[in-house]
Amino acid sequence: MQFRPSRYFPILGWARHYKGETFVNDAVAAVIVTIMLIPQSLAYAMLAGLPPQIGLYASILPLIAYAIFGTSRTLAVGPVAILSLMTAAAAGKIAAAGSAEYIEAALILAFLSGLMLLLLGVFRLGFLANFLSHPVISGFITASGIIIAASQLKHILGISAHGHTLPTLIASIVSHLGAINIPTVIIGGSSLLFLFWARGMLKDMLVKAGLAVKPAMIIARAGPVFAVIASIVAVAAMGLDGQGVRILGSVPGSLPSLGMPDFNADVWTQLAGSAGLIALIGFVESVSVAKTLAAKRRQRIDPNQELIALGAASLSAGISSGYPVTGGLARSAVNFDAGAETPAAGAFTAAGIALATLFLTPYLFYLPQAVLAATIIVAVLSLVDFPQIVNVWRYSKTDFAAMAATIVVTLGFGVELGVTTGVALSLFLHLYNTSRPHFAIVGQVPGTHHFRNVNRHEVAISPAVVTIRIDESLYFANARFLEDLVYGIIGNRPAIRHLVLMCPAVNKIDASALESLEAINDRLNDTGVCLHLSEVKGPVMDRLKDTRFLKGLTGKVFLDQFEAMSALDHDGTQAAIDRRAPVTNPAAVPRPSSIIAGVD
């Protein structure tokens, strides 16, 4: 493949045609996203246990990196709730929240997860993310949302509480309930009510009042901004910080300094696993958002290039005092609705956040932490998807098992063990299920060329020919199952002289299955039974062509099952039986051919 620079630097593609009109649209979207992103950045940094400026820093350079490398026109990158929780869990294993080592650990996580994404992208290994099944991701997000909401309750109540799992969090909150701060509860509770109302009803009210849908949606999403402003004014005016309401305080009004995180082999090794999980979860989440938005405008995103772009974003967070970032759902939707046309909107947003860092932070001094906590709770509870749990339960018990394990382990033992358990279990269950494939003994629907399951239909079967339809590709995990199946069926039917494997659903036969087929052929031959195949697919047949198995096959390969039965049931059976010693077992005496059997 030819090297096209614009493949690895999509900015070279869109920047060439950049027009004044596009600039206006991008700039308007950037202003709106910036306003929304300021409280989000502060809140998610708090969730991650990091100082507020780290959240702002994570919303500057990473956005520019994504604008250069990203393939989504409208994805808005920055700190997100789930990765903030995962960062807190991972960094919390290294050091106490808020300590210098803790902040350094967050930096290293950003750097390492960015590097991993970049390498996955360069080596085009994005398919690894496919091993995270939807139910596992969905269960993980639901459980994480619950943990995040629980972890923020302490800010709403004005108490201290610790823990990365639901039981420890609840126990910690309960043990501190005596220390509730009433002014904080009033601010936090009213913020929560306002934010739920804004999210649930404001848009419809504005639309009814005559506003167009898009601006109404954007205003409704900007609810947190109103809460922030109102609460700052209230705290400052009433001096509530003197009454125990915890506030943001002073945030350094300077831009981040650039530099590699400190290298310490021990710490990096300890964080590598967590960084890998952060990379994968961040990637899966972001790509899903980007795909949904791209499809709405019939655009495409390139998942492998997204790995590079998100890798560059997190990497640049790691060298600019940030922490792991990825594409966020709510923020990207606002960017899209606000009319962003190119990734330049992200770069403009970065500029907006930089300006806010330099000039706006003094005005945020009185911002109550309870309001930030309320914005987090409202945001993450929208991630909690109970109906999906019910859907998965109804649709597939296997998928539900993986999902339930993910939820229970995430809630009870933390995010990292939760997601790894889910992935391992879903892989195992998939392999287990395909290792016991669906099969049916089939007979002919009288008067037709169709063959159906003898247990479900009134079909004609022959006493000397048994046909097994296998509904799965044959590979090592089910090769021995096939052997056992065949011997079981033959063992119970001494009259059988021909066994036909009907293969219309066999997409692949691997070397193990081929050996099992050889063994079946040889062993059936030892007992005087011929093995035949029918309805083998073209690509499967192509590979079987020159094999020892096909050369040694005692029977034939029939294109069509009807053809197989016509050949075997009329002359084949007799011929095979005539060649053998007289049959003494009465069950083995051929009965009249083609009897009708409801059950076999």
Add this chain to the structure above:
Amino acid sequence: MQFRPSRYFPILGWARHYKGETFVNDAVAAVIVTIMLIPQSLAYAMLAGLPPQIGLYASILPLIAYAIFGTSRTLAVGPVAILSLMTAAAAGKIAAAGSAEYIEAALILAFLSGLMLLLLGVFRLGFLANFLSHPVISGFITASGIIIAASQLKHILGISAHGHTLPTLIASIVSHLGAINIPTVIIGGSSLLFLFWARGMLKDMLVKAGLAVKPAMIIARAGPVFAVIASIVAVAAMGLDGQGVRILGSVPGSLPSLGMPDFNADVWTQLAGSAGLIALIGFVESVSVAKTLAAKRRQRIDPNQELIALGAASLSAGISSGYPVTGGLARSAVNFDAGAETPAAGAFTAAGIALATLFLTPYLFYLPQAVLAATIIVAVLSLVDFPQIVNVWRYSKTDFAAMAATIVVTLGFGVELGVTTGVALSLFLHLYNTSRPHFAIVGQVPGTHHFRNVNRHEVAISPAVVTIRIDESLYFANARFLEDLVYGIIGNRPAIRHLVLMCPAVNKIDASALESLEAINDRLNDTGVCLHLSEVKGPVMDRLKDTRFLKGLTGKVFLDQFEAMSALDHDGTQAAIDRRAPVTNPAAVPRPSSIIAGVD
């Protein structure tokens, strides 16, 4: 299911009908197997780095345990080459070969691997063995055979050498080449020549001389016994032990004492992984032998009960000073050919070995180690299967990759890493392959109801309808591939108004794939394309029935692809286009329906 004692104690089944005639046949077979098993037991104990009596002890109680629990009528259990090598590798990590701790480690390995097999059997988890693919096992056995043969060269040359990998063994042998003992080389070399000749030509010669095939085969297999007797006589007569020929020496002529191996949590934990591998490899090997023999007499074996039987055998080796055992190929074949009819033959063999231990060992004093090494080399070289490597290479590059990795890692880094690498790689490659399933854009073969790949056949396609046939079950690992595939195809074909997914080879749609289908449906809807399904299988359709996906499906589910094209290409296309804004993109203007396209 009703509890039937004879299911867990198959002896209750066959012992009831035990007759005098059967006894004679079993006893004759037992005598022959005993004669063959004595030198084998001594040789494999030497290979495992254990004193000779350990090999004999492993051939007494375990055989009785298998006779009680086993489902194969003719399997002969005892020490085998591969497990001896694996025992040496595992015990060698704990202590120096021959030390008391080393012998204790071998005991613990037997006990632990037996316990694991027993538990797998009780919980009916035998399918776990399915994850060892045939190419991985075959590669592992070939590589192990090479290592074993190399490890025995030192005995043939009369030198010292150490190592559990091919490079270390070769380096060690080369560095000791100066110390070669000529009498040993003469004994070892002539034994090797004799044994190869006996194995390759003796049978045919005896048959030509008028002997029946079965006795000829048994005599040929008893080659090692003749070599043992001749070499003992030669060494004793010529006093070769005084000239540097290493001999067996005195073997304690007492039966094993019974007792649990010493419990030491550290050591047991260290050995648990090795014990698991020994259990799995032993089980897979033994079951394969048992199945082959059972099929010849139209008998069946029950793999889950075999786990219990082999578990009981190894467990009883662990409490009677033995080491890990399993069913052996050559020995079982002799047992079968000698006419064994029931597992009682195994119990009689145990009695034979017990008698030999008590009364025969003094006569083995002068047995040269070089002869035992020669019997091992001849036995294991028959395990080395180069043609199979070529077969696998020809048949499947994926399987070959797993096999080659197993061989290279086993030879270069040892048996345990070799087999785990092989299993992990084969699972990964399987998942990787199904994550990128085969698919085809199909068109109608003119004048027929058949639909074929547009890239392979001259078929008619419609400008407004595209049909994708997916040749794989849809599950989490390929769900996103499907999304990318669909968007890629739609993105390049702006005229498309209908997309049909043709599903005759889709055996399963899991919850992840269902969500991807929902996302595809929604996103296609956003771009004005209807999604349809065709030829969905019964069981798959049953599960889709009540799902949100099917309720929200913008198109229809067609029983038949021809029906789908008939419906969509004539009125469907027009209807879909009429509903939309005028088409401005010239490529999107509908061309005449049903054009002939060689390539799409």
